[in-house]
Amino acid sequence: MSTLKKMEILKSYIETKGLKSTAQRDYIAEVFFKTNTHISLEELLKKVKRKTPAIGYATVYRTMKLLTECGLAIARQFGDGQTRYENLPEHGHHDHIICIKCSKILEFQNEKIEHLQSETAKKLGFTVISHKLELYGYCAGCA
Amino acid sequence: MSTLKKMEILKSYIETKGLKSTAQRDYIAEVFFKTNTHISLEELLKKVKRKTPAIGYATVYRTMKLLTECGLAIARQFGDGQTRYENLPEHGHHDHIICIKCSKILEFQNEKIEHLQSETAKKLGFTVISHKLELYGYCAGCA
DNA sequence: ATACTTATGAAAATGATTTTCATTATCATG
């Protein structure tokens, strides 16, 4: 989904909820929609402050909560104590592999796994709509 | 794996690390190994305090860290801000498939998927230690 | 028993996130 489309969704969500549109919120969302990693709040705040140093971290927290609420961001905890926010990918879906020592996160796709998943589900009478797959282990550097 | 076997593993882990065995730690581990849900530290502490009110929460934290380290517990975050600990199931590992309509949860096992996972990880330079796989969809009754 | 080291419990510290509060900005309406 494009950034433009996401901004539209946000706008209409704000309208339906009777909220007000603000420059800070729009800018935080805009910066976030440009990311393609699992960004922590701290990192996002740093990015945002480059142009708008006056912004407070509470506002960033509030904005990310809003984006999570309306489905434009996915909040994930990988076990290092910090929530990371994932921007919906432009094209399709991916899974994660996380280093339990250095917290490095890689993304991967595997058609065969996806296929096996729906097959396994079918045997149990289920139709798969979505899934979450996270692998935990040691990366090359930490092995 | 039986509770007894887990206690043995813990004991040998403690020995190899040059740690000392204590009544508190043993008791916390024993109580934890009897659980079969995703228990929070608070809940575990409450259970433990029924018999040993003098125990401090720091000790429970320390013990769960130890159990997690030696693979006898799995720490999970479901997004409510609290870490939950999963006791290794009696019989091997399983994943979950969840109906998004009626919330039914089934467990399943699939060797092929596990194999593909470690293969995929290897290509990325990772060694897999554990994983989380959750399928979401409609069960037979809700399709 | 002794000496050395680890474990414990209570309290303090930490770090991420949330809330409070005074002030400012938005927006529908007159």
Next chain:
DNA sequence: CATGATAATGAAAATCATTTTCATAAGTAT
């Protein structure tokens, strides 16, 4: 376009889970 009601902001304080500190109390090898 002024107004009034209400939401949003930023800074600071509060909260909550978790970790660390520190003095004291075991555990263990000798």
